[in-house]
Amino acid sequence: MSGRTSVATRLQAMQPTDLGVPGPTSLDMARAFRSVRRDPLSFLVEVSQRYGDLVAFPVPGPPALLVNDPDDVRHVLQTAARNWGKKTVQYGALSRVTGQGLLASAEPGWIEHRRVAAPAFHHQRLEAVSDQVRAAADEAFSAGLGALSPGSGRVVDVASLTHRVGLDAVGRALFSADLSGHAQQLLDATSDAAELVVRLGRSILPTAEWAPTPTNVRLRLTRRRLDAITSDLIAERRAAGRPTAGSVHGDDLLGLLLDSGMADAEVRDELVTMVIAGHETVAGALTWTLMLLAEHPAAQDRLRSELSGLDRPVSLLDPRDRIPWTRAVIDEALRLYPPAWAISRRSLGPDVIGGVEVPAGTLAIISPWLVHRRAESWPDPASFRPERFLDPAAARSGYLPFGQGPRLCIGRDFAIGEMAVVLDRLLVDHRVGLPQGWSRPEAQAQVAVHPRGGMPLLVTRLAGTA
Numbered sequence: 376m377s378g379r380t381s382v383a384t385r386l387q388a389m390q391p392t393d394l395g396v397p398g399p400t401s402l403d404m405a406r407a408f409r410s411v412r413r414d415p416l417s418f419l420v421e422v423s424q425r426y427g428d429l430v431a432f433p434v435p436g437p438p439a440l441l442v443n444d445p446d447d448v449r450h451v452l453q454t455a456a457r458n459w460g461k462k463t464v465q466y467g468a469l470s471r472v473t474g475q476g477l478l479a480s481a482e483p484g485w486i487e488h489r490r491v492a493a494p495a496f497h498h499q500r501l502e503a504v505s506d507q508v509r510a511a512a513d514e515a516f517s518a519g520l521g522a523l524s525p526g527s528g529r530v531v532d533v534a535s536l537t538h539r540v541g542l543d544a545v546g547r548a549l550f551s552a553d554l555s556g557h558a559q560q561l562l563d564a565t566s567d568a569a570e571l572v573v574r575l576g577r578s579i580l581p582t583a584e585w586a587p588t589p590t591n592v593r594l595r596l597t598r599r600r601l602d603a604i605t606s607d608l609i610a611e612r613r614a615a616g617r618p619t620a621g622s623v624h625g626d627d628l629l630g631l632l633l634d635s636g637m638a639d640a641e642v643r644d645e646l647v648t649m650v651i652a653g654h655e656t657v658a659g660a661l662t663w664t665l666m667l668l669a670e671h672p673a674a675q676d677r678l679r680s681e682l683s684g685l686d687r688p689v690s691l692l693d694p695r696d697r698i699p700w701t702r703a704v705i706d707e708a709l710r711l712y713p714p715a716w717a718i719s720r721r722s723l724g725p726d727v728i729g730g731v732e733v734p735a736g737t738l739a740i741i742s743p744w745l746v747h748r749r750a751e752s753w754p755d756p757a758s759f760r761p762e763r764f765l766d767p768a769a770a771r772s773g774y775l776p777f778g779q780g781p782r783l784c785i786g787r788d789f790a791i792g793e794m795a796v797v798l799d800r801l802l803v804d805h806r807v808g809l810p811q812g813w814s815r816p817e818a819q820a821q822v823a824v825h826p827r828g829g830m831p832l833l834v835t836r837l838a839g840t841a
């Protein structure tokens with residue numbers, strides 16, 4: 376469809392689904408247009424409440440389905456994953472920034488890149504970078520909190536603190552690089568990129584990439600800023616080398632990518648992908664976790680007492696049974712606030728979902744935000760109840776903060792470990808509480824789910840801490 380096609384023509388072309396799957400009409404969609412753009416999470420909750428676990432949206436061409444039932448979700452992401460690719464608007468928009476990096480790339484390039492990157496996330500390697508993540512947390516907290524005397528506190532935007540930690544941790548652990556010189560530029564560029572990607576993803580009219588629209592121009596400039604920083608990292612590493620046993624450029628992610636013989640442009644795509652996928656998500660997850668702990672002081676006390684009782688600091692790989700409550704808090708926070716709120720796939724050939732035959736080209740939208748709130752899977756789904764994760768045997772069907780199947784998040788263990796380390800570094804000596812006049816910020820669906828307007832919390836240094 377040409378970029379000049381009018382909105383009216385496009386809306387007229389939309390027909391209700393003939394699959395027999397319930398869903399909103401094109402008129403409903405036209406009416407909801409503004410609210411969908413402003414708050415897609417509430418819109419998705421509303422349609423799933425109204426139409427059930429399989430919802431059809433009125434779009435021209437092949438069907439677009441919202442898939443909520445955990446069995447159907449597993450079918451798309453895991454069992455029949457070969458038939459469901461990433462040629463979707465969501466990943467198309469993302470690839471304008473991340474290029475052919477792992478997150479948005481398709482077979483056959485994807486599997487080769489995943490194989491190259493995987494050792495950077497192996498357990499042995501994660502254990503080795505725990506110190507770096509601890510240092511990233513300590514530096515961000517001391518810069519962000521200043522010198523708080525015991526018993527005193529201040530209101531800080533923990534969203535901006537966790538973004539700093541997230542970025543710094545990725546830089547140190549995956550690129551062995553101190554990104555602090557570039558931190559503000561990178562944070563600005565990734566947040567601009569995220570906003571533009573979301574804007575493109577929600578745009579009703581596709582525009583050609585070359586068209587000089589304001590979004591395209593800003594996107595190109597943003598990508599150029601990210602490329603400049605990552606190109607410097609690559610050039611510095613090529614010049615310095617960092618040989619270790621069995622490698623020329625080092626055994627961190629950057630070294631593995633360079634050793635593999637990838638072209639610089641491919642390495643740049645992977646670095647930009649990791650910067651975006653690896654810090655936006657963890658920052659969002661930590662921000663909501665801290666808010667939930669501020670709202671639930673007993674859960675926070677229990678976490679503090681678990682962490683204070685350890686004989687050595689938390690590491691990225693601490694097993695669940697060493698810090699069971701901390702892990703349960705993380706799991707529950709990721710259930711209620713899954714940063715990756717939407718995952719999309721397009722079918723390569725015909726298939727059957729939830730008993731419905733769908734043609735090739737069908738779009739499946741899976742929202743962990745919705746799947747995690749199904750009352751059928753989660754009793755009292757809206758409540759923060761970490762204890763539901765204490766029993767390792769408890770069924771985890773319908774839990775997918777990191778996706779499922781072959782495209783499962785490569786950074787899952789790193790992310791969970793990083794969250795545990797950061798909670799340890801902050802909460803053994805500090806308490807998070809709700810500031811006066813508190814109201815819970817609205818969850819805003821960007822590339823990850825973030826609190827609209829930040830997350831001001833009262834951080835108090837505990838009396839009796841050195």
Ligand code: HEM
Pocket residue numbers: 477478479489545549648649652653654656657660713714715718719775776777778779781782783784785786787789790791
């Ligand atoms: C709480 C933190 C995180 C969450 C909730 C999260 C969530 C996800 C999800 C849901 C996917 C699957 C997307 C799909 O199936 O389409 C994914 C993929 C991915 N994530 Fe994460 N992620 C997190 C942290 C990280 C970190 C720390 C990194 C790297 C440093 C990372 C890098 C990636 C990459 C590269 C992929 C694509 C993997 C592939 O397709 O092979 N993520 N993530």
